[in-house]
Amino acid sequence: MNPEMTAFKTLFDYKLExxxxxxxxxxxxxxxxxxxxITNFPIHIKLDTGMHRLGFAPEDVPALIKRLKGQNAVIPRSVFSHxxxxxxEQFDAFTRKQIAAFEEASTLLQNAFPHKILRHICNSAGIERFPEAQYDMVRLGIGLYGVSPIDNSVINNVSTLKTTILQIRNVPADDTVGYSRKGHLTRDSRIAAIPIGYADGLNRHLGNGKGYCLVNGQKAPYVGNICMDVCMVDVTGIDCKEGDPVIIFGDELPITVLSDLLETxxxxxxxxxxxxxxxxxxxD
Incomplete structure (x- = not known):
């Protein structure tokens, strides 16, 4: 947790470290x-070894030790970096530099106290590529969701986002679908409305044919602008009816397909x- 100073009382009341x-x-x-x-309230020391987001600089550790030893209100239980x-691979030299800086600074902190101070620095990619830096703990991030951070491949899908077809209508060629008449049809089409939109987290940039969902296992492109609560998909040639399930991402449509289309x-x-x-x- 990155605590705000206004939240200290809540941290103490609920023993949030x-x-x-x-x-x-x-x-x-x-x-x-x-x-x-309060005495000996557990805290976790964050070191900045190169991310430059949050954390004590490694050279601050001697002063940090002195400050910690001069009080008994809090006690360090772990030290970590990111x-x-x-x-x-292109950053391997920098990663090893981070590990070396963390090793030196964290060892200094550990040696200053008689109790065990846990150490951790590895994220999902670090767990796999730098096993020598696994220390006492690791922090599994995107790997927890079945995605490899190394090549963006799906290791094992663990989540599915799905909805259903609300309505299907026939729309003639040269007509339009959706806001601002963005969904211009070049053929007579079957258009399905599904109850999911950008307020649910479906990115608007997937609209106008850039992205697609799966209807009964077949690709159904998004037609026109994605609305707040509803979007439209082209189900021409797909055997489907109102109430049928629609997969936004899942086993047959990996989430990485969406992230690649969105360049994120x-x-x-x-x-x-x-x-x-x-x-x-x-x-299970």
């Missing part, structure tokens, strides 16, 4: 913990699925 990435945050957290009469380019990463497609979309979880 924050990452600490700056002296400003650390001092504020210690002050609030002391005010609440790899920048572990998925690509699978993470963005997954995290764009809004909270109003019903989730069903299966456990």
């Amino acid at each position: 924050p990452e600490v990435y700056s002296f400003h945050l650390l001092d504020a957290l210690i002050k609030e913990a002391e005010k609440e009469g 790899m920048v380019g572990s998925d690509s 990463i699978p993470y963005e497609v997954l995290t764009s699925v809004s909270s109003r979309v019903k989730r069903i979880y299966f456990q």
Whole structure:
């Protein structure tokens, strides 16, 4: 967690262990913990070894140790960093430089305290490509969703986004479908409306034939602009009826197909699925 300073009381009440990435945050957290009469509250130290997003610089560790030893409100339970380019061979030299910096700084922190301080730096690509840097823990990210961060291939699909056909209508050639008359038809077509739109996380850039979904296993291109709650797909030549299922992504239409069409990463497609979309979880 990246805590805001206004959330300290909530952290304490629910025993939520924050990452600490700056002296400003650390001092504020210690002050609030002391005010609440709290001792040895677990924290997790973030080091910046090259991402330059959040974290203490490795050279700050001696001062950090001194600050931690001068109080008893909080106690470090882990130290970690984040790899920048572990998925690509072209950055291997930089990744090894990150690992070396983390090794030195984290060892210094560990040796300063009598208790065990866990270490972790590997993300999904790091787990596979830099096993020597797995330390005490690893952080499986996109790999948890069955996607390889190295070549964007699907290792094992774990999620499916699906909906159903609301209505099917016949629309003649030269007519248009959707807002701004963007979906111009060049043939007599069967157009299906499905109840999913950009408010559900279906990216508008997939519209106007750039992307497609699967209707009874066959490709059905998006026609016209994707609307907020509904979009239209071309089901001409597909044997289907109202109520039939529609796959937005899943086993036969990998999420990486969508991310490639959108020139983005699978993470963005997954995290764009809004909270109003019903989730069903299966456990083997």
